[in-house]
Amino acid sequence: MNALNSAIALDHTICAALEQATVTTLPQARRKTKGLLSPQELRQQLPLSSFLAQRVQQQREQVRAIINGDDPRLLVVIGPCSIHSVEEAIEYAGRLAALSEKVSEHMLLAMRIYIEKPRTTVGWKGLLYDPHLDGSADMAHGLQLSRQLMLHMLELNLPVATELLQPLAASYFDDLLSWAAIGARTSESQIHREMVSGLQLPVGFKNGTDGSVGIALDAMRSAAHAHQHFGLDLQGRAALVETQGNPDTHLVLRGGHAGPNYDAQSIAQVCAAMRAAGVEASLMVDCSHANSGKNPQLQPKVLQSVLAQRAAGERSLRAVMLESNLLDGQQALCNDLQYGISITDGCLGWDNTEQMLLNAVELLQ
Numbered sequence: 001m002n003a004l005n006s007a008i009a010l011d012h013t014i015c016a017a018l019e020q021a022t023v024t025t026l027p028q029a030r031r032k033t034k035g036l037l038s039p040q041e042l043r044q045q046l047p048l049s050s051f052l053a054q055r056v057q058q059q060r061e062q063v064r065a066i067i068n069g070d071d072p073r074l075l076v077v078i079g080p081c082s083i084h085s086v087e088e089a090i091e092y093a094g095r096l097a098a099l100s101e102k103v104s105e106h107m108l109l110a111m112r113i114y115i116e117k118p119r120t121t122v123g124w125k126g127l128l129y130d131p132h133l134d135g136s137a138d139m140a141h142g143l144q145l146s147r148q149l150m151l152h153m154l155e156l157n158l159p160v161a162t163e164l165l166q167p168l169a170a171s172y173f174d175d176l177l178s179w180a181a182i183g184a185r186t187s188e189s190q191i192h193r194e195m196v197s198g199l200q201l202p203v204g205f206k207n208g209t210d211g212s213v214g215i216a217l218d219a220m221r222s223a224a225h226a227h228q229h230f231g232l233d234l235q236g237r238a239a240l241v242e243t244q245g246n247p248d249t250h251l252v253l254r255g256g257h258a259g260p261n262y263d264a265q266s267i268a269q270v271c272a273a274m275r276a277a278g279v280e281a282s283l284m285v286d287c288s289h290a291n292s293g294k295n296p297q298l299q300p301k302v303l304q305s306v307l308a309q310r311a312a313g314e315r316s317l318r319a320v321m322l323e324s325n326l327l328d329g330q331q332a333l334c335n336d337l338q339y340g341i342s343i344t345d346g347c348l349g350w351d352n353t354e355q356m357l358l359n360a361v362e363l364l365q
């Protein structure tokens, strides 16, 4: 008997044994599950009208044109570090929509609707996971609130920007987005690159928390390719997903453990690395996170540097990210939260935000 035949004989023995076996679940599994509605059901409950669908299409085209260097305006992805109160987010969005009209000749403002937070270890994971802020993990409600809020942003004519953290959650709301980020903690993940490869919208890959830019360049190349991967269909069933590849990706510089990476020397090095990797040198500078040493008040200084570099002719700097809220600072999650203040990273308050963007317009003239 050759090796192949003996493998087949062994296979038959295993099959016979399996036929007699009963289905057993290991008693020590450390999890339990609860059903959720499918993406299709949520989309039916909270539909995107054809009018708003057309709006999303236009917003995506505008973002794409900026990211690809065909529109000289600055893309500004701005808003709270995380959304924990729908009421506060709506108030912020109203102010941003009004400001957006004033600055639209020079900037395209997209609002950060960050409903998922990647945590370094543990902590509150966002509106999608725990909308009641009490550990009850009412994700069905989180999904509904998040989609409702995003639809409201579209009514206000604000492009919606978010971080896509849980690939299984993306199709509950990715039809509403004009821009998405893959965060510093997930740019190296093949699963996220596969997901991006199937998205019809511009996506920014962040450099790693340690400052490594190479992983984001690899991510851009991977996401530009077609993939076959495990996933869910809109009915929530396990599916083989085949993607076409996403050509509209770019790099987001957010600094790293060694410090900021938005200065002219870092930008020149990064652009050279991008060209060597064969990807378009298209950059967003995240003025927060390690680029501001997590001091939100330093964001205007980072923005100033980006604008000065653009004025000096640096054409790869096409977008910025800013963490901003109704009020300055950050507070710990508790039962007595102050209105308008972030419960994750510190943000710049509205008055400073508005002033910063109006000053920026002057420099973009």
Ligand SMILES: O=C[C@H](O)[C@H](O)COP(=O)(O)O
Pocket (backbone or CB within 6 Å): 081, 117, 118, 119, 120, 121, 122, 123, 289, 344, 345
């Ligand atoms: O942007 C938000 C935070 O920097 C990120 O979610 C990590 O937060 P953590 O280090 O507080 O967990």
Ligand SMILES: C=C(OP(=O)(O)O)C(=O)O
Pocket (backbone or CB within 6 Å): 081, 114, 118, 163, 182, 183, 184, 185, 206, 254, 286, 289
């Ligand atoms: C978590 C974020 O950023 P990063 O992935 O850069 O830490 C964020 O932008 O909210």
